[in-house]
Amino acid sequence: MTRWTTLLMDDARLRALPGPPAGGPAEDTAGPGPTPLELYRRWERQQWSAEALDLSGDRQAFADERHPAVMRDMLRSAVTTFIIGEYTGLDMLGPILTGSPAEEYTLFLGTQTADETRHTRAMFRMGTEVLGLSADPRTMLAQAWRLATLAHHELALLEGEAARDVRAQPMDYGRWLRAVVLFHLITEGVLALVGQRVLVHALREIRAFEGIRTAFVAMGRDESRHVGFGLHALRRGIQEGHAEVIYGALEEAAPLALRLDTEFDGIAVDFRQMSVEVLRRHLGRIGASPVFVSHLLDHYTPRITPRTDREQE
Numbered sequence: 001m002t003r004w005t006t007l008l009m010d011d012a013r014l015r016a017l018p019g020p021p022a023g024g025p026a027e028d029t030a031g032p033g034p035t036p037l038e039l040y041r042r043w044e045r046q047q048w049s050a051e052a053l054d055l056s057g058d059r060q061a062f063a064d065e066r067h068p069a070v071m072r073d074m075l076r077s078a079v080t081t082f083i084i085g086e087y088t089g090l091d092m093l094g095p096i097l098t099g100s101p102a103e104e105y106t107l108f109l110g111t112q113t114a115d116e117t118r119h120t121r122a123m124f125r126m127g128t129e130v131l132g133l134s135a136d137p138r139t140m141l142a143q144a145w146r147l148a149t150l151a152h153h154e155l156a157l158l159e160g161e162a163a164r165d166v167r168a169q170p171m172d173y174g175r176w177l178r179a180v181v182l183f184h185l186i187t188e189g190v191l192a193l194v195g196q197r198v199l200v201h202a203l204r205e206i207r208a209f210e211g212i213r214t215a216f217v218a219m220g221r222d223e224s225r226h227v228g229f230g231l232h233a234l235r236r237g238i239q240e241g242h243a244e245v246i247y248g249a250l251e252e253a254a255p256l257a258l259r260l261d262t263e264f265d266g267i268a269v270d271f272r273q274m275s276v277e278v279l280r281r282h283l284g285r286i287g288a289s290p291v292f293v294s295h296l297l298d299h300y301t302p303r304i305t306p307r308t309d310r311e312q313e
């Protein structure tokens with residue numbers, strides 16, 4: 001799958017721009033789920049403003065000792081993780097946009113770039129205005145990086161390597177699919193989705209941090225479009241015979257993503273179980289083979305072994 005792009009034209013071919021593909025445009029039959037064009041239309045309808053968020057009450061609530069320390073720790077951990085995550089997503093999206101294998105994918109990825117810009121701005125504001133981190137983004141990122149867990153560091157470095165690979169050879173479809181596994185399926189589809197869901201739920205329970213909750217609800221809606229795009233692209237990749245590269249990337253990244261839950265202390269949420277369930281659902285949507293899914297995920301699911309009669313006596 002290769003889109004129309006001047007990247008493919010050298011000087012000698014400048015006068016001979018490619019015409020329309022023989023037999024008309026390739027049919028995008030990846031379904032189920034929305035197509036990139038439908039996701040684009042949804043993006044036009046779902047705009048919000050990071051600048052308009054009111055974080056003044058959140059700042060007071062964060063300083064308020066009445067909120068349990070575990071809650072404030074969770075909030076600090078979530079905000080710093082998303083500061084790195086959103087900024088990295090924005091920073092690394094360029095190669096993925098340039099390496100896009102289809103024209104309608106390029107259109108969608110443009111909307112995602114705008115979204116990640118807005119998410120990064122929202123996170124920078126939360127970092128400064130609520131947590132009291134430096135207002136200088138470079139200092140804030142260094143502070144947040146120091147607070148992030150080892151597994152987050154490893155995953156961010158893996159993403160950086162995948163983005164560099166795509167940048168070196170933007171028309172290599174396999175490299176592009178690997179990057180989409182890391183960014184769209186694992187980071188956005190599992191980590192961000194589960195993290196946002198748990199945080200929004202917890203904030204709703206304690207009826208505080210309205211500004212942060214509003215931002216995470218809006219970001220979650222954006223992320224679900226990004227994940228929808230990733231699932232579409234990967235499903236189509238598998239249909240076009242690239243299952244091996246997709247499975248290889250999943251084997252690299254899934255153990256890292258599923259290790260993160262062990263690194264949150266004092267929070268009574270089974271991140272791993274939620275993550276495994278979400279990932280299993282995504283793998284069903286991209287049409288991964290059941291044998292591969294079982295190989296990747298079954299050992300994370302605690303098996304209930306029936307007790308023998310002798311043990312019950």
Ligand SMILES: [Fe+2]
Nearest residue numbers: 086089116119
């Ligand atoms: Fe984002």
Ligand SMILES: [Fe+2]
Nearest residue numbers: 089188223226
């Ligand atoms: Fe995203």
